[in-house]
Amino acid sequence: xxxxSTVKVALGTLAFAIFWVLAVFPAVPFLPIGRTAGSLLGAMxxxxxxxLTPDQAYDAIDLPILGLLFGTMVVxxxxxxxxxxxxLGKLLSWKSKGAKDLLCRICLVSAIASAFFTNDTCxxxxxxxxxxxxxxxxxxxxxxxxxxxxxxxxxxxxxxxGNPQNLVxxxxxxxxxxxxxxxxxxxxxxxxxxxILLLLVMxxxxxxxxxxxxxxxxxxxxxxxxxxxxxxxxxxxxxxSLDSQDLISTLDSMxxxxxxxxxxxxxxxxxLRFRLSVSEHDFQMAHNSVFESNRVSNVSKEIVNDSxxxxxxxxxxxxxxxxxxxxxxxxxxxxxxxxxxxxxKAEATRKWKRRISKACxxxxxxxxLVALLMGLNMSWxxxxxxxxxxxxDFKDARPCLEKVSYSLLIFFCGMFITVDGFNKTGxxxxxxxxxxxYSRINHAGGIAVLSVVVLILSNLASNVPTxxxxxxxxAASAAAISAxxxxxxxxxxxxxxxxxxxxxxxxxxxxLIVCEQAxxxxxxxxxxxxxSHLKFGVPSTIIVTAIGLTMIRG
Numbered sequence: 001x002x003x004x005s006t007v008k009v010a011l012g013t014l015a016f017a018i019f020w021v022l023a024v025f026p027a028v029p030f031l032p033i034g035r036t037a038g039s040l041l042g043a044m045x046x047x048x049x050x051x052l053t054p055d056q057a058y059d060a061i062d063l064p065i066l067g068l069l070f071g072t073m074v075v076x077x078x079x080x081x082x083x084x085x086x087x088l089g090k091l092l093s094w095k096s097k098g099a100k101d102l103l104c105r106i107c108l109v110s111a112i113a114s115a116f117f118t119n120d121t122c123x124x125x126x127x128x129x130x131x132x133x134x135x136x137x138x139x140x141x142x143x144x145x146x147x148x149x150x151x152x153x154x155x156x157x158x159x160x161x162g163n164p165q166n167l168v169x170x171x172x173x174x175x176x177x178x179x180x181x182x183x184x185x186x187x188x189x190x191x192x193x194x195x196i197l198l199l200l201v202m203x204x205x206x207x208x209x210x211x212x213x214x215x216x217x218x219x220x221x222x223x224x225x226x227x228x229x230x231x232x233x234x235x236x237x238x239x240x241s242l243d244s245q246d247l248i249s250t251l252d253s254m255x256x257x258x259x260x261x262x263x264x265x266x267x268x269x270x271x272l273r274f275r276l277s278v279s280e281h282d283f284q285m286a287h288n289s290v291f292e293s294n295r296v297s298n299v300s301k302e303i304v305n306d307s308x309x310x311x312x313x314x315x316x317x318x319x320x321x322x323x324x325x326x327x328x329x330x331x332x333x334x335x336x337x338x339x340x341x342x343x344x345k346a347e348a349t350r351k352w353k354r355r356i357s358k359a360c361x362x363x364x365x366x367x368x369l370v371a372l373l374m375g376l377n378m379s380w381x382x383x384x385x386x387x388x389x390x391x392x393d394f395k396d397a398r399p400c401l402e403k404v405s406y407s408l409l410i411f412f413c414g415m416f417i418t419v420d421g422f423n424k425t426g427x428x429x430x431x432x433x434x435x436x437x438y439s440r441i442n443h444a445g446g447i448a449v450l451s452v453v454v455l456i457l458s459n460l461a462s463n464v465p466t467x468x469x470x471x472x473x474x475a476a477s478a479a480a481i482s483a484x485x486x487x488x489x490x491x492x493x494x495x496x497x498x499x500x501x502x503x504x505x506x507x508x509x510x511x512l513i514v515c516e517q518a519x520x521x522x523x524x525x526x527x528x529x530x531x532s533h534l535k536f537g538v539p540s541t542i543i544v545t546a547i548g549l550t551m552i553r554g
Contacts, residue, residue: 003426008051012425015045019418023462024506036407039414046421060420061413064171064379070409071382072161075365076121077403078389082361085122088113089129099139099207104196106130106147111155111192114510116369119156119163123149123510127517141518143203146536149514150195150502154544156510157498158188160378164412165467165497170378172471173490177372183491187548191499194547198540360392412464419468432473439474441489442481447549450474451496455545458500459507467497491552496545503541505533 003009021028022038033041046052052060079085088109096102106126113122130148134141156162160170160180170180200207368385372378390397422428435453440446457466471493478489501508505515511533 003430004051004424008049009425009427011049012046012051012421013427015042015049015051016418016422018042018045019415020461020465023415023465024460036411036414039411039418041414043414043417043421046418051421051424052417056420056424057417060416062168062171062416065167066409066412067379068161068167068171068382069164069412070404071379071384071386072118073121073404073408074386074400075368075382075389076117077400078361078386078393079117079365080121080125081400082358084117084362085113085125085129089126092126092129093133093136096133096137099137100200102133102137102139103144103147103199103203103207106144107151107192107196107199110148110151111188114152114155115158115162115188118161119152119508119510120513122152123513124517127514131518140206142532143199143206145514145518146533147196147199149508149511150199150536150540151192152510153498153501153508154191154195155188157191157495157548158184161372161382163463163498165463166494168464168467169471169490169494173475173487175487175490176375177378178375179487180491180494181373183487183552184495187495187551190551191544191548194544195540198536198543202536357393361389364388364392415465416468419465423469428469429473432470436473436477439477440481441478441485441492447492450492451545451549454493454496455500455503455541458497459503463497463501463508467493488552492549495548495552499541499545499548502544503534503537505530505537507537 004012019038019042022031022033022041023035026032026034026038031038043057047054047057091109092102092105096105110122110126113126126148127145130144131141133139134144153163157166158181160166160175160177166180169175170177175183364385368381371381371385390400393400435449438446439450439453441450454466454470457470461469471490474489474493475486479486501511505511515533
């Protein structure tokens with residue numbers, strides 16, 4: 001394709017440059033409007049500068065890609081509400097055997113989850129879990145956050161729904177979900193293993209913390225403190241001790257000397273003399289007193305009987321009141337028990353509904369993956385799965401739909417228009433015509449040159465615009481060789497443009513998400529700079545990309 005007029009080339013390049021600056025540096029001082037507004041500004045400038053007509057701008061928007069992106073985001077929202085990512089976070093800490101084991105788990109979980117739920121989503125959710133685990137085990141968070149972001153990028157290369165650039169490649173190439181998966185799965189698995197080894201080699205000393213010995217020492221000290229506060233018989237030495245023989249002799253002496261009759265008893269003669277001294281007058285007085293006492297006792301008995309009857313009536317009435325109160329109390333307890341049982345039943349019902357809802361989300365997601373593997377249309381499959389989840393939820397879907405990143409969808413719309421306008425200028429075609437003879441994928445040298453070009457452009461212009469600019473041209477060049485080479489070219493483009501995100505901090509949105517969330521978290525000491533990330537990103541990206549390229553087949 002020849003270059004357009006000089007004016008259109010200059011204006012189209014200016015519009016694309018503004019879009020690129022705002023996409024890579026969304027907070028530039030002279031125009032801090034962000035990526036989404038930057039993409040719309042670039043699209044608007046393409047129309048204002050008459051590089052594209054309004055109809056051409058609308059036609060440039062790829063609706064199948066937007067539908068697939070929207071559907072996968074809705075499914076991810078429902079998976080998050082079904083605690084899928086919470087279970088993944090628990091899997092990271094389940095029976096962990098140290099820092100190195102935790103690093104390996106983070107890499108594996110992040111890679112596998114990103115392949116099916118997009119790398120950006122996994123990084124948004126799992127960053128918090130990784131920070132908590134690092135804090136709980138008193139570990140430096142930097143290696144684990146690098147493991148999360150880099151493995152998410154590598155793992156997302158395996159499927160068309162793993163990242164946005166793969167969505168574009170899958171739709172434009174027509175490669176089925178299964179062909180895409182099995183074509184890149186070996187490279188992804190080996191790439192994750194190599195990435196783990198590089199992380200362990202680079203951060204071995206930082207991860208080699210003798211925490212187990214410190215914990216053992218603390219446990220020994222804790223046990224010593226407990227033993228020092230145990231009660232021993234020596235603490236009871238102030239109590240007097242008595243011998244059993246002394247106790248028996250003491251009791252015997254008390255029985256002997258404590259009797260009131262000893263040395264104080266009356267004689268027998270004195271007793272008889274006292275008894276005979278009673279006179280007849282005394283006997284008569286005693287008889288009269290006995291009669292009077294009997295009479296008084298009869299009256300008192302009548303009074304006592306009356307009082308007993310009154311007391312009985314009062315007792316009966318009090319018992320009746322007490323029984324009524326007891327019945328009311330029992331009725332109150334029964335009502336309370338019924339209320340508690342009703343609450344328990346309601347709670348059990350809610351738990352069962354929650355379990356059924358989770359099961360439905362997992363089954364629908366599994367059905368979506370099976371449909372994708374069967375080769376059904378990916379966009380409509382994702383949208384259908386999203387709508388099924390909305391219907392099964394059986395309530396207002398606005399809270400879930402509000403969690404969808406509509407700014408990302410708008411960003412894609414503006415980017416489609418801007419990139420298409422830049423293609424209309426003829427600059428990408430002219431550059432490719434110059435590079436194409438050196439970038440044929442039927443020999444190792446051509447694959448190496450193509451990979452370097454894609455690697456550099458993915459970090460300069462971002463991976464999605466790079467795929468939009470080069471995808472069709474690379475595929476056409478490979479199709480001239482053979483049909484299998486065309487499929488291989490698409491897979492190489494997907495692999496290199498995805499792994500290229502690990503090169504620098506700005507190479508992937510997943511890197512920025514992890515860095516930003518870790519920076520917001522307090523008291524974690526993680527503030528990864530561009531150059532710090534580059535120290536790991538350069539060797540990891542080059543080695544993983546090179547090894548993965550040897551395993552991709554058409």
